[in-house]
């Protein structure tokens with residue numbers, strides 16, 4: 001992965017490239033900004049570029065070659081100069097005296113970590129998460145200090161990258177602070193957090209802070225099109241829903257929820273039928289519940305909401321320019337022209353309340369039946 005494979009973040013890339021070219025690499029960095037925009041990918045790219053054996057350099061940019069042994073090891077996370085710290089589960093208390101924090105974990109937990117690292121090495125936008133882990137503990141900090149001191153004689157520069165640094169326990173954070181106060185030569189630290197306020201001021205003041213901006217809709221859209229070969233309309237729709245996070249966008253793209261969106265709209269049509277509709281409605285809802293989990297249903301409901309917003313904007317502007325569900329333009333236009341007095345705001349409120357109920361684990365079948373019956377009442381104005 002060269003810099004070009006990191007989506008957007010041009011300003012952030014150029015700050016880091018300039019630091020390398022001018023040989024002013026800070027001892028410690030803090031990368032902060034929302035989840036899923038590429039902070040980890042950037043930290044790894046930075047470490048890789050600095051350690052590359054034959055980087056491609058011009059006046060304003062420096063690229064890792066992505067071919068040398070160092071680049072290969074950085075890409076698959078096995079480089080001896082690369083030290084990742086992330087939350088791991090507490091593990092068994094019986095082995096609590098061991099120096100190695102991983103020795104306390106059972107085989108299943110170790111396997112999960114290995115698998116998670118493998119997935120992450122192949123996709124740096126993957127949301128890295130180990131089941132049951134909430135804290136970075138002091139023994140992990142000690143462990144890394146030991147490893148760093150062992151590799152300090154090696155070629156290149158060592159990087160300690162801390163994922164979700166706010167998950168350091170107070171003890172770990174204080175232990176870590178000592179590392180910042182007594183820097184090891186040729187070792188750099190990158191702390192990654194969403195909100196910097198979550199870290200001790202004493203840590204913040206010792207880092208060079210770089211804010212990572214949310215990705216734009218176009219950046220996410222283009223990233224999806226080039227990586228997943230999905231069509232532009234679908235990619236734009238997902239981009240709008242992803243709130244600047246490429247990780248979310250990927251999850252949406254992989255879950256293929258956009259098709260569920262069409263099913264939900266189809267059910268809406270069923271609910272609006274004159275004559276007998278109830279058993280058909282129930283069958284369709286049951287099928288959806290059988291084939292999708294609550295997260296997928298919530299995502300699709302958000303899209304359904306967006307479909308209604310599209311219809312509303314079509315009525316207000318009398319133009320299709322603002323429609324996000326571009327593949328649905330025809331059905332949006334038909335609906336808007338036919339149900340001219342539909343209360344869109346009330347409908348959106350009904351969907352939002354349904355989403356809240358699903359999050360609270362209320363019976364999904366009941367929620368969806370109520371949702372569609374409420375929308376039907378809204379259309380035909382009877383109670």
Ligand SMILES: [Zn+2]
Pocket residue numbers: 051052053054055064065066067068069070071
């Ligand atoms: Zn290289």
